[in-house]
Amino acid sequence: MDNDTPFGTLSDEPGLQMWRVESLKPVKRPVTGTLFCGDCYIFLSVHETSSGRLRQDIHFWIGAAASQDEIGGAAVLATQLDGLFGGSPTIHRHVFQDHESEEFLQMFSDLGGLRYTEGGVESGFRKASASDAPSVLLRVSGNRALRISEAELSVESLSSSDCFVLDLSTEVIQWNGKAAKPKTRMCALDVAVQQRDEAHGGGIQISFVDEGDVSSGAALRFFAALGCSDPVSAEIRDCSAEAQPG
Numbered sequence: 001m002d003n004d005t006p007f008g009t010l011s012d013e014p015g016l017q018m019w020r021v022e023s024l025k026p027v028k029r030p031v032t033g034t035l036f037c038g039d040c041y042i043f044l045s046v047h048e049t050s051s052g053r054l055r056q057d058i059h060f061w062i063g064a065a066a067s068q069d070e071i072g073g074a075a076v077l078a079t080q081l082d083g084l085f086g087g088s089p090t091i092h093r094h095v096f097q098d099h100e101s102e103e104f105l106q107m108f109s110d111l112g113g114l115r116y117t118e119g120g121v122e123s124g125f126r127k128a129s130a131s132d133a134p135s136v137l138l139r140v141s142g143n144r145a146l147r148i149s150e151a152e153l154s155v156e157s158l159s160s161s162d163c164f165v166l167d168l169s170t171e172v173i174q175w176n177g178k179a180a181k182p183k184t185r186m187c188a189l190d191v192a193v194q195q196r197d198e199a200h201g202g203g204i205q206i207s208f209v210d211e212g213d214v215s216s217g218a219a220l221r222f223f224a225a226l227g228c229s230d231p232v233s234a235e236i237r238d239c240s241a242e243a244q245p246g
Contacts, residue, residue: 005084006077010044012054012085016107017044024073026081033111033148037097038065038120040074042081044089045107056089058082059104064097065120098149105145112190113146135225138165138195140188143181148191155228159237160211163188166222167195171204173222178211179238211236 007019008028019026021040035041043059058081060074082089095104097116108114115138139151141162151157151164158164160177163184174192176185192206207218214223214231223231 007081007084010084012046012056014046014048014054016046018042019077021070021074021077024069024076026077031111033108033113034115034117035061035063035097036120037063037116037118037150039063040066040070042074042078043107044081056085057092057103058089059092059095059107061095061100061104062097063116063120098147100147102145105142105147109145112194113140113142113148113187115148115191116150118150135169136167136195137226138167138191139163140165140184140191142184146184146187148187153226155223155226155234155236157226158234161238165191165195166225167199168221168225169200169204171207171218171221172196172200173207173209173218175209175222176211177236 007026011017016031018029018031019042020029021027021042026042029041040063041061043061045057045059046054047057049055058078060078062071062074078091082091092101092104095101100114105114135153137151137153137157139147139149139157139162141147141149141159158175158177160179162177163180164175165188166173166175172192172195174188176188180188196202196204196206207221209216209219209222213219214234219231223229223234228234
């Protein structure tokens with residue numbers, strides 16, 4: 001494999017490689033499972049088939065806030081990457097945020113699921129200090145493959161089939177919907193621990209609230225952050241019957 005390419009070093013060994021589109025150029029990034037909503041990404045997945053042959057799949061992912069230039073650039077770069085492998089890979093075009101296939105989501109299963117976060121390369125990723133960082137509510141959803149996405153700080157965001165992780169900067173609170181599956185709850189715990197350790201250096205506590213708990217201190221703090229002063233009256237959507245197949 002010729003590694004003197006715009007994509008840098010390419011590996012044809014089994015695994016997942018990722019590039020972010022920056023100024024219409026591919027910039028290789030570590031695969032963490034976190035994607036910025038304002039960006040586009042290209043993925044090269046190499047895996048062994050049942051016959052023992054290696055298969056390459058190219059996906060390009062389009063964030064909800066990505067510009068038209070970035071979208072067009074991702075399409076062109078995916079085609080260029082395909083050409084470097086002699087056209088043998090399968091290109092899965094236009095993987096839009098919130099509309100990913102199960103095949104795409106499964107690429108992140110070992111990373112705890114796919115996670116969306118606001119911003120993009122153009123924002124410069126200015127990191128706020130812990131004292132002035134705004135509260136963030138993350139939704140953990142899905143059945144076989146999980147998504148982690150930022151949700152509006154509102155009771156209307158809650159659903160019984162999902163779990164939510166609220167980062168208050170001074171505390172992380174995990175809220176578990178009554179219909180959330182064990183896998184979803186475990187993924188939410190991983191997200192909560194990651195928020196505590198990576199965003200706050202492990203210096204704050206994690207609290208847990210199950211749906212139906214409207215009186216504990218953690219529950220009152222959770223609902224207050226969502227603008228609800230009376231948790232007893234909060235109406236939680238029951239989406240278990242219409243849960244996403246992914």
